[in-house]
Amino acid sequence: xxxxLLLAIEVRGHDRAREKEIRAAIAGLLEKEGLDQDFGKLAxxxxxxxxxxxxxxxxxxxxxxxxxxxxxxxxAVKKANGKKCEAxxxxxxxxxxxxxxxxxxxxxxxxxxGFDRYEDVVARTPNHLVFASGGATLxxxxxxxxxxxxxxxxxxxxxxxEGPDGSLAxxxxxxxxxxxDLEAKPRVLPGPAVAxxxxxxxxxxxxxxxxxxxxxxxxxxxxxxxxxxxAPSRELTSFVRGGDFLIWNGATYVEKNGKLVKVMSGVxxxxxxxxxxxxxxxxxxxxxxxxxxxxGKLVVVPYDDEAHWSKExxxxxxxxxxxxxxxxxxxxxxxxxxxxxxxxxxxxxxxFAVGDDSExxxxxxxxxxxxCVGRGKxxxxxxxxxxxxxxxxxxxxxxxxxxxxxxxxxxx
Numbered sequence: 001x002x003x004x005l006l007l008a009i010e011v012r013g014h015d016r017a018r019e020k021e022i023r024a025a026i027a028g029l030l031e032k033e034g035l036d037q038d039f040g041k042l043a044x045x046x047x048x049x050x051x052x053x054x055x056x057x058x059x060x061x062x063x064x065x066x067x068x069x070x071x072x073x074x075x076a077v078k079k080a081n082g083k084k085c086e087a088x089x090x091x092x093x094x095x096x097x098x099x100x101x102x103x104x105x106x107x108x109x110x111x112x113x114g115f116d117r118y119e120d121v122v123a124r125t126p127n128h129l130v131f132a133s134g135g136a137t138l139x140x141x142x143x144x145x146x147x148x149x150x151x152x153x154x155x156x157x158x159x160x161x162e163g164p165d166g167s168l169a170x171x172x173x174x175x176x177x178x179x180x181d182l183e184a185k186p187r188v189l190p191g192p193a194v195a196x197x198x199x200x201x202x203x204x205x206x207x208x209x210x211x212x213x214x215x216x217x218x219x220x221x222x223x224x225x226x227x228x229x230x231a232p233s234r235e236l237t238s239f240v241r242g243g244d245f246l247i248w249n250g251a252t253y254v255e256k257n258g259k260l261v262k263v264m265s266g267v268x269x270x271x272x273x274x275x276x277x278x279x280x281x282x283x284x285x286x287x288x289x290x291x292x293x294x295x296g297k298l299v300v301v302p303y304d305d306e307a308h309w310s311k312e313x314x315x316x317x318x319x320x321x322x323x324x325x326x327x328x329x330x331x332x333x334x335x336x337x338x339x340x341x342x343x344x345x346x347x348x349x350x351x352f353a354v355g356d357d358s359e360x361x362x363x364x365x366x367x368x369x370x371x372c373v374g375r376g377k378x379x380x381x382x383x384x385x386x387x388x389x390x391x392x393x394x395x396x397x398x399x400x401x402x403x404x405x406x407x408x409x410x411x412x
Contacts, residue, residue: 004056004346004389005091007035009042011049011077013085022049025080029073038390055390058305058346059091066091109378112138114151117376121360124314125162129360129373130170132157139168141182145367145380150182161241163199167219171197174209178219189222191215196239198246200255205246207236214260229253229260242282243275252280252292264292272312274321276339281321283313288402289323289337300403303337304344305395307402310335314362317383322370324361333358333372336386343391351386352379 014022023042026049030036035057042051059065070089077087109118115131115138122137123130131138137152159171170177170186174193177186196207204217205227212234214227232249240247244254245263252264264280268290273282281301284290287309289301303310303323312324316336323335332346352358352372360373369380 004348005059005062005093006053006056007039007059008052008088008090008092009039009050009073010088010090011085012047012087014049014077014081015083015085018081019044019049021080022077025076026051026073029069029076033069055388057390058392062091107379107381109140109145109147109380112140112149112151114153115149118373118378119359119376121373122157123160124312124360124362125160125168127166127364127366128160128162128168129362129371129378130157130160130168137170137172139179139182140378142362142364142371142380143366145364145369147378147380148182152179152186155186159197161198163204164202169197169199169204171195176206176217189217189219191217191222191224196236198239198241200241200246200260201244203255203258205255205260207239212236216258227260228258230262231260238269238271240270240273240282242273242280245273245275245280247273247282263294264296266297267292268298274313274315276315276319276321279339281313281339283310287311287326289313289321300399301339302342302394302396302399304335304346305392305398307395307398308332308335311358312361316363316370317365317368318387322361322363324358334361336389337394338391341391342394344394345389345391347386347389351381 009026011022026042030039038053038057039051040054042049073089074087078084115136118131120131120133121129122132127141127143129140129142135154135156137155137157138149140147140149155172157170157172161169168179170179171194176189176194179186193209194206195209198205204219206215206217208215214231215224216227217224237249238247246253247267247270250267251262252267253260253262268284270282279291281289281291289303290298291301292298309326310323311326314322316322319338319340321337323337325332325334333349333352334347335344337344358372358374363370368383370383370386371380
C-alpha cells in the first residue's frame with residue numbers, strides 16, 4: 001500500500017571540513033531514490049545538516065523501504081565523513097488530520113430532518129446526489145455549500161438523471177417522475193413502467209420495462225415516441241450515461257438528429273462512466289479505469305502506482321479524474337489522476353473522515369469542493385486543501401503486469 005509521507009534527513013557529529021563530500025553523498029542517494037526533486041535545500045543549522053520534503057511524498061511499501069534508505073544514508077555519510085556519525089532518515093504521516101466537527105460547519109453537511117443519514121446513494125448527477133431507503137428519497141443539491149436537501153416521502157427512487165436545466169428525472173418502482181427543482185411538486189408522467197432513464201443532449205430517453213424499447217419523452221405532455229436507430233430491445237444488463245455517451249448492454253450510443261447511433265461495441269458492463277475532453281472513461285468489470293476510441297478496443301488506463309481497483313470514477317478539478325478506491329486499500333480513499341500528465345496523488349481517509357466506508361465521491365465546481373459521502377456523513381473539502389499533494393508519475397509497469405495477470409477480465 002502507498003502512503004503520503006513527509007520525509008526528513010538530519011546529520012550530526014560530522015567533520016565540518018568534510019561537509020562538501022557529505023552533501024554530495026546525500027545528493028547522490030536522493031537522486032538514486034528518485035527524491036532529488038522532492039527534498040528542499042540541505043541547510044546547516046545548530047551544528048547539523050538538515051533537509052526535508054515541503055510536501056508529502058507518495059511511498060510504496062514504506063515499512064520495507066524506510067529501513068533500507070536509512071541504512072544506505074548511514075553508509076554513504078560514513079564513507080564521505082571518513083568515520084561514523086549520526087545520520088537519520090525519518091518519515092511522518094503526510095495526511096493532515098482534518099478537524100471534522102460533529103455538528104454542521106464548514107466541512108460537514110447539515111443533517112436533514114426526516115432522513116437521518118447520508119447513505120444508500122442511488123444516483124450521482126452533475127449537481128445532485130440522490131439517496132433512497134425506507135420508502136423515502138433524499139435529493140441533495142451539491143452546487144451550493146452547505147448543500148440543500150429535500151425529502152420525498154412515499155417515493156423510493158432506484159435511479160435518476162439530470163437534464164441540462166438542472167431538473168431531475170427519477171425512476172421509482174417503474175414510475176417516471178420529474179422534479180423541476182427542490183421546491184417543485186414531483187410530477188408523475190403517464191405511460192408503461194420504465195426500467196432506465198437518461199438525458200441525451202437534453203432529450204429525455206426511457207427504456208420501457210416489458211418491451212425493453214427505447215422511447216423519447218416529451219416532458220411537458222409526457223407523450224412517448226419511438227427512438228430510431230440501433231438501440232437494443234432486450235433486458236438491461238448495463239445502462240449508464242457518461243456525458244454525451246450512453247453505455248447500454250455492451251455498446252455505446254450517442255444522440256444524433258433524434259436518432260440513437262452506436263459508436264462503439266465490445267464495451268464491458270459498467271456501473272460508472274464519465275466524459276472529459278471528448279473522451280469516454282468507464283470502470284470495467286474488474287474495477288479498473290478503461291477508455292475506448294471510436295471503433296477501437298478498450299484500453300486500460302494506469303491511474304496510480306499499485307494497480308488498485310476502484311468503485312467510482314468522477315470528473316475532478318484541474319483536468320483530473322477522481323477514482324474512489326475499493327475498501328481494502330486501507331488509508332487511501334481516492335486517487336486524483338491527471339490523464340494529460342499521466343500523474344496522480346492519493347488522498348487519505350483523514351481528509352474525508354469516512355474510513356473505508358465511502359459511498360460517493362464527486363467534485364462541485366461551483367462550490368470549489370470535493371465531496372465525499374460515507375458513514376452517514378457528507379464532507380465537502382475545499383480543493384485547495386487537496387491540491388497541496390505532489391503529483392507523481394503513474395506506475396506503467398505495475399499496470400502492465402496487472403493487465404497480463406488479469407487478461408481474461410479485459411476480453412470481450
